[in-house]
Amino acid sequence: MKAVVFAYHNVGVRCLKVLLARGVDIALVVSHEDNPQETIWFDSVAAICREHGIPVVTPSNPDNPELLAQITALQPDFIFSFYYRHMLPVTLLSLAKHGAYNMHGSLLPKYRGRVPINWAVLYGETETGATLHEMTAKPDAGFIVAQTAVPILPDDTAHEVFGKVVVAAEQTLWNALPAMLSGKPTKLPNDLSQGSYFGGRKPEDGKIDWQQTAQAVYNLYRAVAPPYPGAWTVVGDTTFVIENARLSTIVTPNLPLGLAVEDNCIFGVCGDGRALLIKSLTADGKTVTAEMLQATLQRNAGQTPQ
Structure with missing residues (x-):
């Protein structure tokens, strides 16, 4: 044949x-x-x-x-x-x-x-x-x-x-x-x-809506995690991409929506009060530490997460 x-x-x-x-x-x-x-x-x-x-x-x-x-x-x-x-x-x-x-x-x-x-x-x-x-x-x-x-x-x-x-x-x-x-x-x-x-998906479809539930945001992360373009969010003029994350078991009622730092850990706080524990975060292809993210958040305090 x-x-x-x-x-x-x-x-x-x-x-x-x-x-x-x-x-x-x-x-x-x-x-x-x-x-x-x-x-x-x-x-x-x-x-x-x-x-x-x-x-x-x-x-x-x-x-x-x-x-x-x-x-x-x-x-x-x-x-x-x-x-x-x-x-x-x-x-x-x-x-x-x-x-x-x-x-x-x-x-x-x-x-x-x-x-x-x-x-x-x-x-x-x-x-x-x-x-x-x-x-x-x-x-x-x-x-x-x-x-x-x-x-x-x-x-x-x-x-x-x-x-x-x-x-x-x-x-x-x-x-x-x-x-x-x-x-x-x-x-x-x-x-x-x-x-x-x-239909097809584009890199811009990976933008995170932090108003969604933690499960929905986690599913987005999993759907577009590397080697795909990744789930991303903007703080100030910096675009952050989640490289590795897990659903957190920690309740985060006192943290604002979006990226946050607590006990030297990076979280992504969602609309239902639950969060993603972000194990690896990048910006411009470089690893972002909790300390570096905290400095960015402080510079942009009071802004609504994008």
């Missing part, structure tokens, strides 16, 4: 390795050029392709006549998308004789769309997973072939959950491939009424 694979990131690397281990002929990989403005903390699809002698191209847009002609000439049995960042046009999907399939980082139909792991953590979910599904004109809407669940523990960051989902994606594809290669893929319903579509 011959496949054309659209792939990027760790999920792309692991799922490519599964296809190779199952004996699939990967005729072409379509990937992305790394963005110099982005922190590249993940594995390289292009490196795996070089290692295995697989042709790889990186068009800025998959909806172009040159790529369509190239894939048409290959006559693939399957088209796969593993963490590729663009929607594939129907004209491409229709070239796969045995179907076009995507690996999505949630338990569909929940959390369709962009950055599903970050959204799941933000909304306090206790599990998510990986879903292999048919690609259609509408995103994440085709029938489900297989899915694997993973837990989201109370203190897991999105990065930690992502590591679990990479393994879940590998397991899902490994288990589903034999039936797919024999022409008998499982077809489970994907009831879109049971989930919602979510």
Whole structure:
């Protein structure tokens, strides 16, 4: 069986390795050029392709006549998308004789769309997973072939959950491939009424609203903790980013909302009177101590936290 694979990131690397281990002929990989403005903390699809002698191209847009002609000439049995960042046009999907399939980082139909792991953590979910599904004109809407669940523990960051989902994606594809290669893929319903579509997130979405409950602020921290851009707040003209935090068991009724220092510890005091105990705080990429923060707070006393 011959496949054309659209792939990027760790999920792309692991799922490519599964296809190779199952004996699939990967005729072409379509990937992305790394963005110099982005922190590249993940594995390289292009490196795996070089290692295995697989042709790889990186068009800025998959909806172009040159790529369509190239894939048409290959006559693939399957088209796969593993963490590729663009929607594939129907004209491409229709070239796969045995179907076009995507690996999505949630338990569909929940959390369709962009950055599903970050959204799941933000909304306090206790599990998510990986879903292999048919690609259609509408995103994440085709029938489900297989899915694997993973837990989201109370203190897991999105990065930690992502590591679990990479393994879940590998397991899902490994288990589903034999039936797919024999022409008998499982077809489970994907009831879109049971989930919602979510868009992408930007660094500015990490701004903390200290009026929220401590659990809500903690979920935001976990959803965007490094290597993502982080949860942040402004004191005076300084932007502080929370690098590491935990929910505090200490009640803080006498501390103002926002960043505060008590007993040489840094807290983030929230609207319900509870707080985050902040173990690591940075500004301009440098670590901020409790003493340094206290000096900033004193200089800006009386200001409303931003």
